[in-house]
Amino acid sequence: MDDRLFRTAMSKFATGVTVITTEVEGDVHGMTANAFMSVSLDPKLILISIGNKAKMKGFIERSGVFAVNLLSYAQENVSKQFAGQINDKTAAQFTEFAGLPVIDQALANIACDVYDSSVQGDHTLFIGKVRDIVVTDADPLTFYSGKYGMIS
Ligand code: FAD
Ligand code: NAD
Numbered sequence: 540m541d542d543r544l545f546r547t548a549m550s551k552f553a554t555g556v557t558v559i560t561t562e563v564e565g566d567v568h569g570m571t572a573n574a575f576m577s578v579s580l581d582p583k584l585i586l587i588s589i590g591n592k593a594k595m596k597g598f599i600e601r602s603g604v605f606a607v608n609l610l611s612y613a614q615e616n617v618s619k620q621f622a623g624q625i626n627d628k629t630a631a632q633f634t635e636f637a638g639l640p641v642i643d644q645a646l647a648n649i650a651c652d653v654y655d656s657s658v659q660g661d662h663t664l665f666i667g668k669v670r671d672i673v674v675t676d677a678d679p680l681t682f683y684s685g686k687y688g689m690i691s
Contacts, residue, residue, distance in 0.1 A: 550685050554575075554682050555575075555610070555682070556610045556687070557571070557609055558570065558571055558608045559587055560639065561605045567640040569620075569621040570593060571618045571621040573682050585607060586666050587664070587665050588659075588664050591661050591662060592661075600656075604650070604653065605639070605651055606636070608647070609647045611646050611675075614645070618682075636671070636673060638670075646674070649669060653667060654666045654667060678690060
């Protein structure tokens with residue numbers, strides 16, 4: 540099957556946008572991801588899917604922890620920065636939450652310990668056991684058909 544057909548079909552599944560953050564030896568790293576889902580209530584587990592060539596994969600394997608930051612509509616440039624689409628180091632401010640670097644002003648910051656991981660094709664699935672969560676009230680950034688948008 541053609542890659543374009545697969546991507547086009549997947550792009551018809553409207554999602555929010557997250558930035559995954561972690562820290563290794565004092566270096567904070569962020570990466571934009573929309574492959575995120577809730578997995579289990581007891582225990583509280585979530586899942587992310589990270590490309591095997593992404594630097595984030597090695598960072599999470601080394602740190603054993605990551606945070607999922609759900610972006611608000613005002614944070615399109617944050618998504619672009621952590622997808623390498625712009626170069627603006629001031630696009631996002633980090634704060635510390637539950638021992639992890641998180642993105643300020645996100646809809647939610649979900650701090651996790653790696654619970655399990657599994658290489659599947661050209662991606663690695665990381666299951667996170669939720670350590671703590673903070674939620675704020677704002678409209679979400681959405682991603683659909685390759686374009687950013689908002690729910691009004
Ligand atoms: P890099 O490419 O080196 O880092 C990403 C960018 O973040 C770079 O521009 C870097 O300068 C910047 N950055 C990193 N840390 C900091 C910091 N501390 N301060 C400021 N800037 C920093 N890929 C997946 O594997 N899974 C997904 O679910 C996924 N979803 C995506 C959804 C969307 C909407 C988009 C646009 C992209 C998605 N990607 C996904 C692709 C992924 O975001 C890119 O391939 C990304 O560049 C991979 O990052 P990396 O870890 O290899 O590191
Ligand atoms: P796109 O048309 O490349 O992506 C549309 C949809 O296809 C995405 O929402 C995702 O569900 C899927 N997809 C895209 N690349 C994938 C990959 N390598 N592995 C598995 N699923 C993938 O949208 P775009 O706006 O051109 O994306 C910008 C960049 O971000 C592209 O380089 C794309 O590959 C990357 N991206 C990667 C993933 C991912 O790895 N899961 C997800 C979204 C975007």
